[in-house]
Amino acid sequence: MTTQTYTQNGISYTYNFIDSHKETVVLAHGAGMNQATWKPLLSYLSEYNLLTFDFRGHGESDGFEFDVSWQVFHKDFRGLLHELSINEYHYIGHGHGFFFILDYITSYQPANIQSIVSLSTPGSYPKNVAKKGVRLRKSLAEEHGYSFLVDEMIKQFIHQQSSRHVDLLKKSFHQLNPENYFKLLDLNTSNFSYDNLLSINEPVLLLSGELDQNYPPQLNFISTNYFTTSKYYIIPDASNMVHLDQPQETARLIKKFIRQLSNHSGSTITVPKHFDELQQSIQSVLKDGMSKIDNNYSxxxxxxxxxxxxxxxxxxxxxxxxxxxxxxxxxxxxxxxxxxxxxxxxxxxxxxxxxxxxxxxxxxxxxxxxxxxxxxxxxxxxxxxxxxxxxxxxxxCDVKDLIDQLNFIEKESNLNMKLIKYERVIKELNFPLFEGLYDEWLLSVRESIENRLRNILLYMIDHADEAGHSESKDEYKLLLEQLN
Incomplete structure (x- = not known):
């Protein structure tokens, strides 16, 4: 095994390389932490090529002051993969590290991620509740100081309050600019999107600490329904950072998950015909429930x-x-x-x-x-x-709702239903869009949406006969004229 600890474009990383025939695992830490928090877990994953790194602004990486945005983190991550010629990998994320990969996948749709492991981090969370949590942390820091907040957070993160782990987390939190810590929290809470999760096709393993008060096991269990393929386990005697509290058990479940993926490669499992409909019903209930929670306040x-x-x-x-x-x-x-x-x-x-x-x-x-x-x-x-x-x-916002609806309908495999759903959405609109709003930035948004609607209507006209909607072609053409 060769171990490289380098800095690439200001990003500190460690790469334990065995050989090119072994599978690679990438581990990404949470907000305020660093790659050193993975050490207890790494010794149990020694059969893999292992990449750990410090997100910008964390640990030994540059960035005391930087633009806290997904785009910056995307660029850093892509640079690391390119530098190390990593083509395929399994990804393990905790907190910010998990939210990052969700955004990365929905932004780039990479084909080289073999699986995703979430450590004590839900796929979705009521936004207003999340924002209240961030405001609470900010108020604690303002009233009592950042160090006080760090001490309180550590009590939530680990069940086994050993001095070694406490000192490790204190050091990592204080390596990050406190202002950037809160910007990261805001970034993460703004990223929750149910529809984005449904677009993730990679196999997902969710591990949750039995004693986690930050993201309770019940919340993580619900997240299993957001992903196409997922498994879920609760780890006993562990809080949020299961990889510190129970590294051996955490590693065992991760290895089992990866091993099963390899064993099932190319195999097919016959499921009842009603399974897809059942899954969609569960997802609909969850989406409606989450929407009601948000809309109570929004x-x-x-x-x-x-x-x-x-x-x-x-x-x-x-x-x-x-x-x-x-x-x-x-x-x-x-x-x-x-x-x-x-x-x-x-x-x-x-x-x-x-x-x-x-x-x-x-x-x-x-x-x-x-x-x-x-x-x-x-x-x-x-x-x-x-x-x-x-x-x-x-x-x-109805603009975002429209875009989400169009994205969802685009995945409809039944042509007849696809045209019906498109027609229903478009008929609810009045043209021109954004009446009374003429700012230049909004006109570009309007132009983008209207161009997409034109293409959809042309698609509807071209496929009307095939879907048995011949009588609607004139109506589709009339709608197209309104757009033009």
Missing amino acids: LKLNLLNGFMAIYKNEKLEGKWNQRKAKNIMAYLAINQTVTRENLCDLFWPDLTVTNGLKNVRVAINHLKKIFEENDLSTHNFLEIETDRISLATNID
Whole structure:
């Protein structure tokens, strides 16, 4: 075995290489941790080529200050795989490491991931509950200091509070810029998407600590229904970091999972005809349930057929047409967060930065007033910081809903049902889209959506006869004319 510990493009990594015929396992740590947290587990996985690394900003990697975004992490990871000529691999992720691979897969659809292992990390989580958890951590750090927060988090992460493990975690947390730690949490909580999970086809193993209070076993068990192929085990006498509390048992289950994948390669299992329908029913129940949880708190924003803000089925009245209020809310609904300077560029490009920032301040105060006039507290919806404005809650936006619906229908294998579903969605729209919103950034979104709808309608016209929808061709053509 050869062990390489190097830095590539500022990223510190360790590669234990046996030979090219052995399978490779990549391990990615959680937010605030580093690759050293994998050491107790690695000795039980010695038959594999093993790659561990420190995410940017963590451990020995560069990045005390950097743009905390999935794109940055994607680039770093792809660089490592290229540097080491890793073509196929099994992936083990804990916390941020698991959320990262979900985003990586939905962004690039890589064909070289053989399996995914989640350590005590659910595929989905009620967004508002997650955001409340982040706000709690922020308040603890503000009131008592970052070190106090770290001590409290460690109590949740490991059941076996050995001084060796406690010191290891304290060191790793303090290697990360606290500001970036909270940005990572915000990034992870904004990433929960039920529909994205359904698009993941890789086999998934979920391991959960019996005593985990951070992500309870019940929550991780529900996640098994999000993935096409999945297995789930609860590890006794372990909290969130099962690889520290019970490394041997964790490794045993991982090896068993990988071994079974190899043994079943090329084999087929006959399942009852109703199995797919049953699975879809379970997924529908879960999706509806998660949606209800989120919608109990979320603000709904309709943009496609004209601007409207709705909270708990009540329209939010106010002077939305003044001070760029609806424009800023529309941008946040689609992009989640924006800096004050970006708002200047978007809505007051002809003003100096100083005057632009004054307008931003006035616009934000105007938004506050609208919420207050509806007896609502602004901080339940917006996080207003010195340099940026972000959503403090999940917003149910019809633009995102439309895109999700089109993506879902695209996977429908029954041509007849596919055309029916497309027709139902398109008939609910009024053209032109985004009436009353004419910002340049939104016009590009509109153009992208309308181009996609045109292609869909052309597809519907071409396949109408084949699907037995000949009588609808003229209607499809009329809808296409509305778009043109």
